[in-house]
Amino acid sequence: MILISNILICIIAIEHLYFLWMEMFAWETVGKKTFKSLAPELFTPTKVLAANQGLYNGFLAAGLIWTFFIDNIEWKFYISIFFLTCIVIAGIYGGFTASKRIFYVQAVPALIALILIYNL
16 A cells, blocks of 8 residues: 555646646646647737746645655654645645646545545
């Protein structure tokens, strides 16, 4: 069970590193292909906003990656819970405000990881 939760946390961290890259460096190319519901002319004026959002996704990824370097089991548990909960909340909010797909891509994997961690 520990291995499965670690793999899932790693996948979630990689996913958020991808979000960082897309929002900070590929907003006007990959972002347009990903967020088809937005008008194409909105991507250039919102580039700075997307980059800021990407930076936050990078912090979430960094927090999850940090958990792999924590030796103390209790600290590892609580730091994992904190960052996964932040991701769940962001995914729920994004699901309500932007696209239901965000809930499934972001919040559901983090929820599964939380369930796995609590059952260790």
